[in-house]
Amino acid sequence: MAKSKLVKVNEKVGEKVVDTYKKVENSVVGTYHKIEDKFVDKYLTKDGETVEDAKKRLKEEEKQSQEENK
Numbered sequence: 132m133a134k135s136k137l138v139k140v141n142e143k144v145g146e147k148v149v150d151t152y153k154k155v156e157n158s159v160v161g162t163y164h165k166i167e168d169k170f171v172d173k174y175l176t177k178d179g180e181t182v183e184d185a186k187k188r189l190k191e192e193e194k195q196s197q198e199e200n201k
Contacts, residue, residue, distance in 0.1 A: 168182050171185050171186060171189075172185075175189060
């Protein structure tokens with residue numbers, strides 16, 4: 132069964148909308164991660180600690196805190 136022109140146009144519009152959404156989402160998430168990394172670097176790292184190490188340490192501290200509060 133052949134697709135009508137309207138169906139084809141709707142599919143193309145749908146693809147464009149999804150592609151645009153993905154670009155916006157990736158941009159927003161990427162910007163968030165940059166801001167998060169700068170915040171952790173400036174305020175939460177300890178002497179000689181990398182941003183990645185600080186994030187791991189903070190997650191462990193949060194996990195321990197949650198376990199203690201149970």
